[in-house]
Amino acid sequence: MELFSRNVAALWIILLEFLLETAADEEVLMNTKTETSDLKWTTNSHSKPEWEEISGLDEENNSVRTYQICQADGSSSHWLRSKLIERQEASQVYVELLFTMIECSSRITHHRSCKETFNLYYYQSDTDDATATHPAWMENPYTKVDTVAADFLLRKGGEKKFNVKTLRLGPLTKLGFYLAFQAQGACMALLSVRVFLKKCPAxxxxxxxxxxxxxxxxxxxxxxxxxxxxxxxxxxxxxxxxxxxxxxxxxxxxxxxxxxLPGFEASHGELECRACPVGHFKMRSGPGPCSVCPDSSHTGETGSASCVCRPGFYRAPADSPDTPCTRPPSSPRSPVPQVNDTSLTLEWSEPLDSGGRSDLTYSVECRMCPAPGGPCAPCGDGVNYQPSQTGIQGRRVSIWGLRPHTTYSFTVMALNGVSPLSQQGPAGETINITTSPNSETQRDKSSLTLHWNTPTQSHYRILQYHLYYTILEVHLTVLNVHFDLRRATQYEVQVRARTLAGYGSFGQAVIFRTLPDEDDSSSPLLVTGILIAMGMLLLIIVIAAAIYCIRYNKRPTRKRESQKAQEISTESNSHHSLVPCPLHFLKVYIDPFTYEDPNEAVREFAKEIDVSCVKIEEVIGAGEFGEVCRGRLRIPGKKENYVAIKTLKGGYTDKQRRDFLSEASIMGQFQHPNIIHLEGIITASCPVMILTEFMENGALDSFLRLNDGQFTPIQLVGMLRGIASGMKYLSEMSYVHRDLAARNILVNSNLVCKVSDFGLSRFLQENSSDPTYTSSLGGKIPIRWTAPEAIAFRKFTSASDVWSYGIVMWEVMSFGERPYWDMSNQDVINAIEQDYRLPPPPDCPTHLHQLMLDCWQKERTARPRFSNIVSALDKLIRNPASLKITAQEGAGPSHPLLDQRSPLTPASCGTVADWLRAIKMERYEESFLQAGYTSMQLLAHITTEDLLRLGITLAGHQKKILSSIEALGIQNQTPGNVLY
Incomplete structure (x- = not known):
């Protein structure tokens, strides 16, 4: 109970503080109570009796200067006028009167003209120019405020009570004003007059x-x-x-x-920004509280925007300040070598400690030790690694190109994103191996003797050796060592060993020449040299031809893809027209998924950008694969500009990376002012990023809803023309978007609309007379924007994009209204099958709605092409008068699901909240209710000034609300004022 009492007391204190803060302040302009000398106000002295200034007592028995009058009859008016009172730029002021009045029946000289009221007037003036005769003592030029009646009258033997009246004067327009009091038969005393204005407090x-x-x-x-x-x-x-x-x-x-600001959080009901305490941080400006420092980080002072990593822990350059600090990983475990002559395969186990990160990679360091116990040196460029020497994702590497019979030292190191920041260097595990032998030779005129060492790292017993030798003029292969050789001939010899596991690799080739006879001349040597040179040239030509054929057959080149896509483009447009495609449309879209390696498509169509050229400023949203940020791109030699940055979140799979970058390889093929422009990609560092131009106004649907009613029809048609131009470009490249909607159109600061979001799009099928592509079974389809044949058969064409464009037109002309309103997807499908179409939005030009209906033709061959749509919109733009012809009320389909234009009435709305929701202005519901508009009848006389007071500042919203009230025809049912 005691706790409850304390809580109630605390609530009362908070309420009292709020009332004190919001209560109006007063500034006193005149107060006769504080005057210490005669007031010396002016009276019309020609009439007797007159107002008399005397000393009196107020309600607290304090001495004050007062004016009193007691008329014997009411035959004349008796005026009293104050000095000039400056209004201090207030448009209205308040007058508080403290007075007493004697009851007529208690007066000794009671007569019929006795009154228990007096009149209050005021007169405005820019200068203090009033005299005893100016202004004239009559109601005009004075302005009457009110006839003041006493609530308490003095009578014989009665209690002495004072009357307090507060009256409002205004509007005031001049620098000052005079107060005037007129008595017409009253017996009263004016004890005090206080003039003040009200002002909103700080x-x-x-x-x-x-x-x-x-x-x-x-x-x-x-x-x-x-x-x-x-x-x-x-x-x-x-x-x-x-x-x-x-x-x-x-x-x-x-x-x-x-x-x-960063490092501060709102407190005390958003009255101040308080510094984050020690151990807490807030990295960005905006709402939200301070957060506890992430793991392995701390702050030593208040008001921190980030937390500092503890010793031994780090953040990578790409890490956000709100991520935990991490450390380098421990060494890889149990490296296992597999030596095969001069090649090596290394495998190892992952470290026990990854350092708290998932971006673990491996690196292999190779050192060659030619002499046992001697110094080791880096292996150099002659050693090759597969997949690579650094940045290895897996736990296996193949190495070849080693020297025979040589000791090597290999160190396998584990690294993560913070390893470069550590002073200790990466931890590694080292092993030593020795390669297979090299052969030694002895020669004479016609024989050769070879010697070699037994391999020291063989896991099996050696069964035999394989000797391979080649005469540079003649090519032979033998399996024994005993053979005759030609005199004065150059030979190349290689040896390999065979075990139960099979043959190893050949050792390093040794070239030698048998000795010539004493009478041999030099001419055969010249002939031999010429033949060797010709053979080598022929070999180079054969190898180059073989490489070209292999690469040609492994993947389609850009030229072959273009030829296929060109053929498909001709077929895809055949259902519209038989006119052949002009030469300047021969550039076609190439599907990146036709490449055997999709990464090659990314490299071909998207430019790699160095991560140092990009600076991320803030997160503006979230996408399917990660965050979407705004940043700056500064490429040397070019102007710095804003870019939108899509990032690939950590822990992605290879498929997610390919899907993420495929959008870049699609966008990179498009160059059009109404298609979002790809600036480049970043794949050489983490996170992987796609950079596009930055569109300041964001998505078209939310932009229109935010600016409801703010654009003229010609401006909206201009936006639609830009979208149609972009889609015309895509269709001519044989590209189907499949997800055309206002949410996927971006708007820049110049109101230029650009088509974006190519994640759902696919290339047209090649083997089809009616080019389409088919979505995967169960794939999500945006029902409200999709053509009926695409919903039913999962097949999409440029004609289905035209249907979607018609829905986009309806979205634009209704300022972001949701197509088909609150209908379910199944209801939408059923309505379309029954040939019902969306009605024209309010004030929609008739020509535009007819173009929408053309786009919604059930037969796709009857729909216009995007080139026809662009021409139609250009015609409307050249003839703005045609946009003034709007659909008549009641026009269009009459269907209970689609006809959302039923007239509003006070009965159909019911409440103010229902009415606001019906006109899509529900965002102002709380403002109307707080201002006291609790019933529909109270809306009858609402004005623009009232809407401003409610915080409705958008002209379009004001017009929509006032037009709706006018259409409702609400009658004010409250009784009028009655004057007494």
Whole structure:
């Protein structure tokens, strides 16, 4: 119970603080209570009795200067006028009157003209020019405020009570004003007059500070600033704004984007930005609390934007500051060599400690030791490695090109992303091996004697040796060592051993020449040299031809792919027209999946960019494979520009990497102002990235919803023309998009729309008279944007892209409305099968809706081509008057699922919330309810100023709301004011 009481007390304290913060402040312009000398106000002295200034007592028995009058009859008016009061730029002020009045029945000289009221007037002036006769003592030129009646009257033997009245004056437009009091038969005393204005107090909320503000109009805009340690993100931030009402109360919530700086978090209900405590950090500006430092990191001070790694732990350059610190891995375990003469295969087990990272790779260091116990030196370039010497993903490497009968030292090292940062160097495991023997020779005129050492690393008993020798003029192969040789002839000899496991590799070739006879001349040597040179030249030609044939047969070249795609392009357009394709459209799309190695397609179509040229600034979204960031690209010799960066998250498989980079190899083939431009890729470092041009306004659907009603029809048609131009380019390249929708259209700062997102697209099938491609069984299809034949048979063509383009047109003209609204996918399919189509959006030009219906023809051969669509839109742009012809009310299909244009009525809406949802303005529901608009009838007289006070500043939204209220025809059912 005690805990409950404490909680209730705490809530009351918070509520009291809120009321004190939001209560209106007052600035006193005049207060007769504080005057220490005569007031010397002006009266119309020609009428008796007149107002008399005397000393009196107020409600607290303090001495004050008062004016009193007691008329014997009501035959004349008695005026009293104050001195000039400056209004301090306020549009309205308040007057608080403290007075007493005697009851008529208690007066000694009671007469019929006795009154228990008096009148209050004011007169505005830019100078203090009032005199005893100017302005005239009559209602005009004065402005009447009210007839003031007493709530408490003094009577004989009665209790002494004071009357307090507060009245509002305004609107005030001149520098100052006079107050005037008119008595017409009253017996009263004016004890005090206090004139004050109301102003909105200084306020801190939503991480913004607003100064004390005097309302100079119905709603006064106040400009604030962010609190300490807060900022407004973006290149052109707008200062916080809030509206001060005429009653001195702040109106609605502020318009602000202030966020706490890195290292600070919002606290006390977003009243301040508090530094992150020790051991915590916040890496970015924006909402959200501070986080505990990741593993193996710490902070030694408050307000940290990142945590420092502890000794022995590191972060890789590509690691985010919010990732744990890691360390280099331990040594690989149990390296196992397999020696085969002068080649070697090494296998090993993974380290016991990976350092806390998943980007583990291996490296092999080779050192050659020619003499036992002697110094070892690096092996040099003559040694080859498969798959590579460094950056090995697996745990196996093949090495060849070693010298025979030589001792080598191999060190296998494990590395990860932080190994280069460690001062100790990578940990490794070292083994020593010795290669197979080299042969020795002795020669004479016609014989040869060979000697070699037995291999020391053989795992099997050697059964025999295989000797291979070649005469450079004649080629022979023998299996024994005893043979005759020609005189004065050059030979090449190689030896290999055979065990139960089979033959090993041949040793290093030895070239020698038998001795000539004494009478041999030099002429045969010249002939032999010529023959050797001709043979070598012929051999080089044969090898080059063989390599060309092998490469040609292993994968399709760009030229062969282009020829195939060209044939398919001719077939894919045959259902539209028999006109042959012009020469400038011969460039066609090449499917990267037709390559035997998809990485080769990436290398051919996408440019590799050095990671040092890219600087990531902020994360702006998330994709299928990882985060999407905004950054800067600075290539030497070129201007720095913003780019969008798609990253491939860690732990990916080879298939995920291929799928991720395939989009780059697709985009890299397109060069068009309405197709998103690929800047390049980064595959040589982690993470793998795709860089495209940066589109400032993001996706088209969300951009339109954010700017509902802000664009003219001609602007919207211009956007649609850009999309159609991009799709025309793609269709002429024999490319089917398959996922054309407003969400996959990006908009830049100049409102240029560009087609993007090529993840679902595939190349047209080759062996088909009707070129299509087929999605995998169970593959996801965007039903609301997909043509009926593609839904039914999973086949897509450029004609199905035209259907999707018609849906995009409807999205654009409805400012991002969801196609088919809240209908289920099955309802959409059923409605389309019954030949129902989407009705025209509000204010949609008739020509545009007819073009949509052409795109939605059931027979795909009846749909226009993208070239026809571009021509139709160009015609509309050249003739803007045609866009003023809009669909008539009630036009279009009448279907209970598709016809969403039924007229709104107060009865059909029911509540304000229902009405706002019906006109897609539900974002303002809370603002309407907080302002007191709780029923439909209260909307009858709402104005633009009222909408501004509610925080509705977009002109398009204001027009939509006011038009809807006008269409509702709401009648104000509240009774009118009754004057007494």
């Amino acid at each position: 306020l801190t909320c939503s991480l913004s500070v607003f100064p004390e503000t005097v309302p100079r109009s119905l709603v006064q805009e106040a400009v604030g600033q962010c609190v300490a340690n807060a900022e407004q993100p973006g290149p052109n931030p707008r200062p916080p704004k809030m509206f001060c009402g005429e009653d001195g109360q702040w109106v609605d919530q502020p318009t602000t984007t202030c966020t706490c």
